[in-house]
Amino acid sequence: MNAPIICSAKGCTSSGAYAVIWNNPKIHDPEREKTWIACEEHREWLAHFLDRRGFLRRVDNLADTAGSE
Secondary structure, three states: OOOOOEEOOOOOEEEEEEEEEOOOOOOOOOOOOOEEEEEOOHHHHHHHHHHOOOOOOEEHHHHHHHHHO
16 A cells, blocks of 8 residues: 655645655755655645755656656
């Protein structure tokens, strides 16, 4: 049984719908990708938070990537 995928926003318990992919180039190798999970409500906020810092790579819909694992 798979554990539910929960949004990474602090205090949020909603199901995740998006993978927010990021990398901090000051501490991560260029090929490394970190992932935060976002619900519909927090997708834009989490992506904007990372983008302001220059860390955001992309936002993927989890439904689109579910079959690729």
